[in-house]
Amino acid sequence: MTQQTAINSRPQQSDQEDEIDLGRLFGLLMDGKWIIISITAIAMILGVAYALLATPEYKANALLQVEEKSGGMAAFGDMGEMFSGGKSSADAEINIITSRKILGAAVDEVKRDxxxxxxxxxxxxxxxxxxxxxxxxxxxxxxxxxxxxxxxxxxxxxxxxxxxxxxxxxxxxxxxxxxxxxxxxxxxxxxxxxxxxxxxxxxxxxxxxxxxxxxxxxxxxASHLEAITTLKTGLSVSEKGKATGILELSLTGANPAEITNSLNAVAQQYLLQNIQRQSAEAEKSLQFLSDQQPELKGKLDQAEERLNQYRQQNKSVDLGLETQSVLTQLVDLEKQLNELSFKESELSRLYTRAHPSYQALLEKKQSLARDKQELSEKVENLPNTQQEILRLTRDMEVSQEIYIQLLNKVQELNIVKAGTVGNVRIIDDAVTAPAPVKPKKPLIVVLATMLGGMFGVGLVLVRGLLNRGVENPEDFEQAGINVYASIPLSELQQKNTIKNRRKNARVEQGSLLAIVNPADLAIESLRALRTSLHFAMLEANNNVIAIGGPSPEVGKSFISSNLAAICAQSGQKVLLIDGDMRKGYLHAIFNKKAEQGLSELLSGRLDLSQAVHSAEIDNLHFIARGQVPPNPSELLMHDNFSKLLAEVGKQYDLVIIDTPPVLAVTDPVIISAQAGTTLMVSRFAQNPLKEVEVAQRRYQQNGINVKGIVFNAVERKASAYGYGNYGYYNYEYKS
Incomplete structure (x- = not known):
């Protein structure tokens, strides 16, 4: 496949990436089903634990009725209306109930602080x-x-x-x-x-x-304010229905007895303040009249004394019938004016002078004043003696009427005050339901399970979508890169790798899979690769194979060592060289030491016979990396390396070199330049396509033709485009 074909296939690939592949998403969910099940189970267990261990909260309820305000006793007519303020809104009453005055008194009563x-x-x-x-x-x-x-x-x-x-x-x-x-x-x-x-x-x-x-x-x-705030946090007040005047009080808490007592205290304190508020106007009026009583009594006594003295001086002067009639009218007018004055004093505390009731009172007062002025003009036409006796008698009787009227008002206010019952009544006292309202155990368990499942699904999808590693070998084909073989993931090799990581070691000695389990599917796939290489190397200029990769941990050493083993088992004489003089670890697989290897051989400190080691498999020999040199690239560029490859190429049927990652160092390019065949290893779901393309471009820039990709550690996944059955033998070399 040519470079131009690869370039033309990329736009089509980009268009495919922009589409949502529902099949792949479903496959990701199937692959991560155990993660989803585990997270869901953990979330459900945590939900059950919380539902059982959480402290239950109970709820107490009470019912109040706010009636239309009345002035105490209806028998007093205007006096009752004067102290009624109409109907209070439910919002205002709710704000009063939740005020610091009411809640503070309730806190003190039940000692919630x-x-x-x-x-x-x-x-x-x-x-x-x-x-x-x-x-x-x-x-x-x-x-x-x-x-x-x-x-x-x-x-x-x-x-x-x-x-x-x-x-x-x-x-x-x-x-x-x-x-x-x-x-x-x-x-x-x-x-x-x-x-x-x-x-x-x-x-x-x-x-x-x-x-x-x-x-x-x-x-x-607790401080008083803190206790009030805590009580207010758990208290809820709402009106049942619309404009019904029925208020429902509820209080939540962990102690049923405490919330019942607290709610009853709130209701009682609200009822008490309501009564006090209703009788406050009567109390103020009564105080005003009580203050006026001594002064009016003194005026009455003075008027009586002046009348008696005048009669004694004038030998008991009596009033005529006409004068008596005028006197009666004057006293009656004074009485009415005085009543209006009382009413004005009360209205002045309730309304402004612009209020219609206040204006009507002033007009009536002016009318009475005009009538009084007319009678005063009639009095001026009477004899002096009659005028004087009329004036004194009028003062005495008016003072007497005012005083009696004052006493009557005081008695009425006392009765009004005593008869004030408020416009609030408690319909239902606080009662706590036996069953807790929190936590709602079934709901918590269901929500926890659902959230756990959603989190598990999201985690699996995000991991799958963020993982840009290639999972389908067709992606390499569409990019113009040949796939020589697909090597399935070996469960035995994976277990050994996990065990070695726990031991903080790179690889366990003597763990060559071709020896431990020669029937493993991964080894069978490597046998197919061996067949493909046999035909691919017919046109190569030598029998040297360089195996590299774009990044570490892709399985280059696994492929190199096991491919060398199965080639040796087929009768070929094979030499395996650890070309990674920095971090190579092939020596551990063959139970050898890293010293006396390639670095000493290239530096001239050893000859070939001393550097080559035999392996457990017949026809297989091995050269370790040697001591880590300060200049591995320079050693590989020396003529000694070319001479070494030429010499071993004659002595062996196949020479396999395990090289470092090409994107990390230049060593693999130097090695591959002298190798007849170069392969790259890419790990399933680890190496993104872009990374593999960059690695291939690195080889091409140095005139090296990479024969193809060895797709390593392929896993059985539903999201891998139906590649879960592997199809190991279907991906032979494609020219």
């Missing part, structure tokens, strides 16, 4: 404690400081300095009582149950304690 928890064994302590049903605390032969179930403690009072707020203290039980330890594990206080203990600014009262000696509890005195 004192956090007490038994010290459990990590991960599994709560699991065992929840399943302990005995009345007495569980015994603990080991880890006696942990609480394993059945412990009880109640801390009624805990006061600490401000510097110790939100910091954990440790309470450790003793035979006589308990010790309190700080963060440094030092005893700061010793106490007994039902006795207030105080020391170093810390005060504590434990009213109930049931636990084994040496059991530890964690105590935290």
């Amino acid at each position: 004192i956090i007490v928890a038994p010290k459990r064994f990590p991960l599994v302590g709560n699991f065992f404690a929840r399943r302990y049903q005995e009345e007495q605390p569980a015994n603990a032969s080991m880890f006696s400081s942990y609480a394993w179930g059945g412990e009880q403690i109640n801390v009624s009072q805990l006061d600490v300095p401000n510097s110790q707020l939100n910091k954990a203290l440790t309470l450790r039980t003793t035979e006589q009582g308990f010790d309190l330890l700080n963060a440094d594990n030092k005893v700061v206080l010793q106490g007994q149950v039902n006795q207030l203990a105080e020391q170093s600014g810390i005060r504590i009262l434990v009213t109930d304690l049931v636990a084994r000696p040496n059991t530890e509890f964690t105590l935290v005195k």
Whole structure:
């Protein structure tokens, strides 16, 4: 196949790469099925473990009703309407319930700022404690400081300095009582149950304690704001339906009794503040009238005294019928004006002067003032004595009416205040459901399994898509590179490689596969390669074969050593040369030492007979790499190397040279320049096509024609385009 054919085939290959190959994706999933199953199983086990070990959370619910506000008692008419503010929105009531005022009072009532928890064994302590049903605390032969179930403690009072707020203290039980330890594990206080203990600014009262000696509890005195925030985090308030006025309160937590008491406290505090808020207006009005009462009583007494003195001076002057009528009208007007003044004082706290109710009151007040002015003009036409007695009598009666009216208002407000019940009522007290709401065990297990499966599938697909190594030999053919043989992965060789890596060694001595298992499929494929090489070397200028590769770890040494072995077994006289004088390790396969090899031979320190070693197989000889020289490339470029190849070419039927990676060093190019046949080894799913092409170009730039590729370590994969059955004998040499 020519270079031009390879170039013309690349656009077609690029177009194919741009398409999504569903068959390959499915094959990747089939190849990685055990990875997917393993990850899914691990995720499912972790989900089950979390569902069993996670601390369950319970939920308490309460139901409140917010009714339309009323002014206490309907019998007082305007007085009741004055203290009603209409219907409050549900959002406003929800904000009131979740305010710091309500939650802070609830925190104080149930002492949520004192956090007490038994010290459990990590991960599994709560699991065992929840399943302990005995009345007495569980015994603990080991880890006696942990609480394993059945412990009880109640801390009624805990006061600490401000510097110790939100910091954990440790309470450790003793035979006589308990010790309190700080963060440094030092005893700061010793106490007994039902006795207030105080020391170093810390005060504590434990009213109930049931636990084994040496059991530890964690105590935290939370700041007031921190306790409120914690309570608010678990609290949920919502309106049931739309504009129903029914509020549902719910609180979640790990302790059913604690969340029930806390939710009841929130509801009671909200109800109490609602009553206080409803009676606040009546309280303010009552305070105002009480302040005015002494002043009005004094004015009434003064008016009565002035009237009595005037009558005594004028010998009991009486009013005529006309004057009496005027007096009655004046008193009535004063009474109405006074009532309007009371009403104005109340409305001024509720509305501005521009409000319609306020404007109507002012207009009525002006009308009464005009009537009063007309009556005053009539009085001026009366005799002086009648005018004076009329004025004094009017002042006395008006003061008396005002005072009586004040007393009546005070009584009405007292009744209104006493009759205020608020517009909120508790329909259902807080109750905690017996079944926990978290964690949802079936859902967690299902989600964990699904996520594990998705992660496993994603990992397999990403690995497969990111791996640009060639898996299909047709890719080499389309790029214009001949494939001489496809060598399947040997399970025995793979096991030996894994064992050697665990031992931190490159290769185990005496592990030549052609000797250990000559019937292995990889060896059978190498026999097919031997046949292909027999015909390919007919046109070669010598019997030297150079085997290289683009990168390390592709199996060059495996191919070289086992190919040499099977060629020797067929009756050919074969010499295997380790041409990698830097990191070659063929000597270990034949149980030889690296010294006295190629580097000493090329440098003239040994002759050929001293450097050649016999192997376990007849007709097979071996030259090791020798000591690592400082200048391996220069040694290979010396005439000694050419003379060596010429000499051994006459003595042996076949000379195989294992060379270093061509993309790493120049040694393989120097060796291949004097070899009649050059092969490259590419490892399945490891070497990208671009890397192989670059390596081939490196040879071509130096005038070396690479006969073809040996596709090594082919694995049985569903994603390898149907190449899972290998087809070892179908890929013979193609000219």
